[in-house]
Amino acid sequence: MAQIAFLGTGLLGGAFAEAAATRGDSVKAWNRTPDKAQALARFGVQPAATPADAVRGAARVHLVLKDDAVVEEVIAAARAALSPDAVIVDHTTTLPALTVQRAQRLAGEGIKYLHCPVFMGPPAARKALGSMLACGPRALFESVQGELAKMTGKIEYLGERTDLAAVHKLFGNAMIVGVSAVMADILTIAQASNVPGEDAVRLLGLLDLNAMVAGRGANMAKGNFTPTFELSMARKDVRLMLEACGDRPLAALPGIAARMDQLIAAGHGARDPAVLAIDAVQRP
Template sequence: MIAFLGMGLLGSNFVRALISKGESVQVWNRTASKATALETYGAKAFADVTDAVRNADRIHLTLKDDHTVDEVLAAATPGLKPGAVIIDHTTTSAEGAIARTKAWKERGFTYLHAPVFMGPANALESSGNMLVSGDQAVISTWQPALSKMTGMVINLGDAPGKAAGMKLIGNSFLVGLTAALADTLSLAKALEIPVSDVSSLFSSWNPGAALPARLQRMTSGTYNNPSWELNMARKDTQLFIDAAKKGNLTLAVIPAIAAEMDRWIEKGHGNDDWTVIGKNSI
């Protein structure tokens, strides 16, 4: 028996996929209607989280944050089956994942943090990526079951908090990328260039293909053989800002990048490769 706690878009689609594979799933959500909606697909909904986890061999979580995970698990504790495994897909702090792994082991339960790079559609299709780290015996035992839920389970090694950390790193990139795209679209609007033309540009010229080489250059520690000098990158950055201002639009990310560039230029790095602005991060 499987229990699933947290029936948001991700959790509810995980449940639907599990049921389609023949699993029996008990569900709970703080807003009860989100759990009862899954009964249409064959889930059994409970208003009390203690009842939802009763007799379950494994309990999956897709909740909001560290506090919510701790709160819900505390409430569920009286109903937990001895030796049950808790598999947490919530995006949390690394510290929280480490603490829960230790605390639940001391109480006789297995806690495995398994955050995901998956949207609701991936959860329904059992595609995408799931991250795990920590006790390799535990991972070896549960990887076959987790593999049925996702396209790929990525084992990051022995450190129990590493999966949580890598999830945060990935989300940080996605947040930065989306904010940068918002600025890009604002610049296009200011320059009266249609979004369709921007899309066509990125279809022909894929800047994402340069990511591995850019990361290597940024982390090399050597910046005196530039492919794009910081002074020139800063000049272009000002052109972005000026064009947006003329179009009565405000950029969210670029001004902060310009300020960081200015700090490095003041340190004497204007003729270095512009990736020097990431030097203190390595």
């Protein structure tokens, strides 16, 4: 039975700790708000008063925290009590550049560190579903791979470059936030047009979004803007969307319209709307 620690027991961290205890691990947990750690006692999780108390004797220390600053603060608080062979597994969504600095510094101090952000919510964490990304020294990853696999439906090792999991997590979260923003605007068009939002969502089932990412997305990444639909026509359609919404607040479409206007003014109106990515994919 492994002894592990969870530092940060909000919605996701608490679900991870609960699942680990249910699987039979010996789990200690700390949270800045003590009640959140204490609420896990009914699952067999032992609440700890400090990060150091939580990590003492743990083979793995899982961080599920807010941001880079909190990660640094909590590691510093736990540092003195870490076992020499303990592995820190950081699930926090962090800035890639700071993740590299942290990984390099900790390696220099002899501390074992992997960055393993996840795409899952609390229900998925309790059922070991969703996806986990991982990067860091291969041998270190392989030493804990079996235990990490118990936490998730899929684990993707991205290699030894220590910022890759952080970067890929931002890719995924950008898609989630972007889809949410565009969905909000679609629902606004529906509201303004006296159409039930459920009908708007149902219409989207006719679109193969995965194929759009695989096809149009791949063309964008290659810088291929050969038109199947012209940017100037797409801008006209966005104008219609904006006019349909009137003065209702919108999350994404006004910014898209402004960027389209810039590109059309620069002479790209006859190219595919994929040209929205031109500044991101131009080759030196």
